[in-house]
Amino acid sequence: MLAIRFMSVFQANCPSCAAPIEFKAGSTIVLVCPFCRSAVARTDRGLDDLGKVADIADSESPLKLGLKGTFSGHRFELTGRAQLKHELGGFWDEWYATFSNGWVGWLAEAQGKFYLTFYQPLPEGAQIPSLASLQLGQPVEAIPAQTPLIVTEKGIATSVAADGEIPYKLTPNEKSSYADLSGKGNAFATIDYSMSPPWVFVGQQVSLEEIGLGAAKSAQREARRVSTDAMGCPNCGGALELAAQDKTERVTCPYCNSLLDVNQGKLSWLKALSPKPDAPDFVLPIGAVGTFKDDVQFKTIGAVVRSVTVEGTQYFWHEYLLYNPQIGFRWLVHSDNHWNFVEPVNAADVAADGKNVTFNGQKFKIFQDAPAIVEYVKGEFYWRVEQGETVRAIDYVSPPMILSLEQTNNEINWSFGTYMTNAEVKKAFAVSDLPKPWSVAPNQPFTGGFYIKWGFALLGLLCVVAIFMLPFSLKSKVLNETVTFPPAASATTPQTIFSQQFELKANRNVRISANANVANAWADLDADLINEQSQEVESVNIPIEFYSGSDSDGAWTEGSPTTDATVSSLPAGKYTLRVEGTRQTFQQPLQVNVQVEQNVSRGVNFCCAFLILAILPGLGLFRKIAFEKRRWSESMFGGSS
Amino acid sequence: MRKTGSTGNDDKQRTNDKTMLRTLFLIFGLGVILAYTSASWLGWEFANAGSNSRLGMPFIYGGFRGGK
Numbered sequence: 212m213l214a215i216r217f218m219s220v221f222q223a224n225c226p227s228c229a230a231p232i233e234f235k236a237g238s239t240i241v242l243v244c245p246f247c248r249s250a251v252a253r254t255d256r257g258l259d260d261l262g263k264v265a266d267i268a269d270s271e272s273p274l275k276l277g278l279k280g281t282f283s284g285h286r287f288e289l290t291g292r293a294q295l296k297h298e299l300g301g302f303w304d305e306w307y308a309t310f311s312n313g314w315v316g317w318l319a320e321a322q323g324k325f326y327l328t329f330y331q332p333l334p335e336g337a338q339i340p341s342l343a344s345l346q347l348g349q350p351v352e353a354i355p356a357q358t359p360l361i362v363t364e365k366g367i368a369t370s371v372a373a374d375g376e377i378p379y380k381l382t383p384n385e386k387s388s389y390a391d392l393s394g395k396g397n398a399f400a401t402i403d404y405s406m407s408p409p410w411v412f413v414g415q416q417v418s419l420e421e422i423g424l425g426a427a428k429s430a431q432r433e434a435r436r437v438s439t440d441a442m443g444c445p446n447c448g449g450a451l452e453l454a455a456q457d458k459t460e461r462v463t464c465p466y467c468n469s470l471l472d473v474n475q476g477k478l479s480w481l482k483a484l485s486p487k488p489d490a491p492d493f494v495l496p497i498g499a500v501g502t503f504k505d506d507v508q509f510k511t512i513g514a515v516v517r518s519v520t521v522e523g524t525q526y527f528w529h530e531y532l533l534y535n536p537q538i539g540f541r542w543l544v545h546s547d548n549h550w551n552f553v554e555p556v557n558a559a560d561v562a563a564d565g566k567n568v569t570f571n572g573q574k575f576k577i578f579q580d581a582p583a584i585v586e587y588v589k590g591e592f593y594w595r596v597e598q599g600e601t602v603r604a605i606d607y608v609s610p611p612m613i614l615s616l617e618q619t620n621n622e623i624n625w626s627f628g629t630y631m632t633n634a635e636v637k638k639a640f641a642v643s644d645l646p647k648p649w650s651v652a653p654n655q656p657f658t659g660g661f662y663i664k665w666g667f668a669l670l671g672l673l674c675v676v677a678i679f680m681l682p683f684s685l686k687s688k689v690l691n692e693t694v695t696f697p698p699a700a701s702a703t704t705p706q707t708i709f710s711q712q713f714e715l716k717a718n719r720n721v722r723i724s725a726n727a728n729v730a731n732a733w734a735d736l737d738a739d740l741i742n743e744q745s746q747e748v749e750s751v752n753i754p755i756e757f758y759s760g761s762d763s764d765g766a767w768t769e770g771s772p773t774t775d776a777t778v779s780s781l782p783a784g785k786y787t788l789r790v791e792g793t794r795q796t797f798q799q800p801l802q803v804n805v806q807v808e809q810n811v812s813r814g815v816n817f818c819c820a821f822l823i824l825a826i827l828p829g830l831g832l833f834r835k836i837a838f839e840k841r842r843w844s845e846s847m848f849g850g851s852s
Numbered sequence: 853m854r855k856t857g858s859t860g861n862d863d864k865q866r867t868n869d870k871t872m873l874r875t876l877f878l879i880f881g882l883g884v885i886l887a888y889t890s891a892s893w894l895g896w897e898f899a900n901a902g903s904n905s906r907l908g909m910p911f912i913y914g915g916f917r918g919g920k
Contacts (some may be wrong), residue, residue, distance in 0.1 A: 665877070
């Protein structure tokens, strides 16, 4: 920070009205005479009368000359105030803060936000780009700062009014070009192109509490709020009451459908509004109060119908301007009956990532890039809204969030939206019967994610359990015997053979397999496990067929000489296997090898459990793919970027 | 649009239903895993052969059936 010290304190007479005036701060260049409102500049040659300056417009600012605050441990006093006019209308205040240690600071106040900046000398050789070559959204490397400062606005300001002592040569109605920049962590800077080379002021956005002026805010605002009067429409005389009187630039008259300009608290008729386009009606009335996150209340003070035209089709949506005196402005966007709560974000917090952007560590995919047009307005607005006003609007999505960039030739604005369900909007405004949404909103979250996430978690758990169970399923062979069936009377005459005794353990499945030396023939075996103690029987059928040969396609086989069957666990004990068989080649003896095994891993249980558990997450995944397809079918970029 | 004194009863009901369905889903899923673990531990076979059935479809062995 630079301590600017010019001249000592001195008293003189106003060159215009001869009233006594006093330059209190050594850094003061211009003093507004409190008697005749002439801007009096002190120079080496004496005092110059720079002309009359207008009265400061009542802006309902919580600040006033003489207020004392603290910043970085240093006390300051507000000793001067300049009021500037934006080229698109609207005013902002710049307060001159004289610090006890000699610092000179500027406290800019615009749309309820405060920015404290200090003159920043540039390093030797550093050159600020010309105003014309400044690119919106690009950083200005020449400015020494802890974080890159990117250009968010270029404009022309007109000095319209002043009060107190000003540390530069303020000429009434003089126009000057400037550029505003912002950086991460509320960093802020302004380049003043009225000087050559341009002067740079660097600082940050602050709250009044942070600079020791918090107490002034509430008392001042409360007093002013009580004194707010209703105004009359200059066209039809209808009574209009403004909710944000100090910030409103435009208001519509609900009685005669006129668009009115608000200039320093006075209304003037601009034009009759064009008829509303063929778009759905507003569903929320102006004046509706909604309670949002953290129980913060916002009042709906304005509503806009906007549209974009994509591939010849015009799409409409509504935007409601919300206002809370302590917080400022927010938006509630209503499109295809989907809702989004939208708040402004610092442009420096958004980083480009190819076609996409990153914000707060979250990647947002580009969704739409089209000119958005204001079709119709209703209520009051903090900017000079016009029907037909067009901006380039780019939407980036990361459901349930959406980032929007609105860009004109001179300004960029980023905003961050959060999807609200109909139920949330109903609850916020204590209403019912909101129309149901259709299609899929760009940032509408998929609601079936729970079943996908937890469904796959359950499948994972199943796999872990299956792996855990592997050591407990070691296969053991309890019988391996070869039996021989002698020649039979016919193919349907059954023959029975008993195996030797063997022992089965409890809680283990049992697999019986048989291998018969059949060639182009069949053998049908019924195997009975007989419990020697209880004489109870468990039966399985083991049909064996094996055919082979060759044809024009080569050799072929069908069936297998080995077949098995598995049963659940049986009570532990001694068992005998009774095999009853019939066969095609009954005239010849048939050797059959029978085996009985326990603890056989078959995977059937696992596959069945897996399939059952996979149904819901599988369906969920299918739904999600269809949902995303519908979402991106509305996009200009198809989600492939 | 109708202004309501106390809103959200239907929405609350819907939220409760949603929560209940999710809970049921988790209980069902954990039940399947528990059944699989039990079957593996106790040697139960799903879709096995066995008994007098020649279709091989009785799922879980529930005791001896019949005798010869």
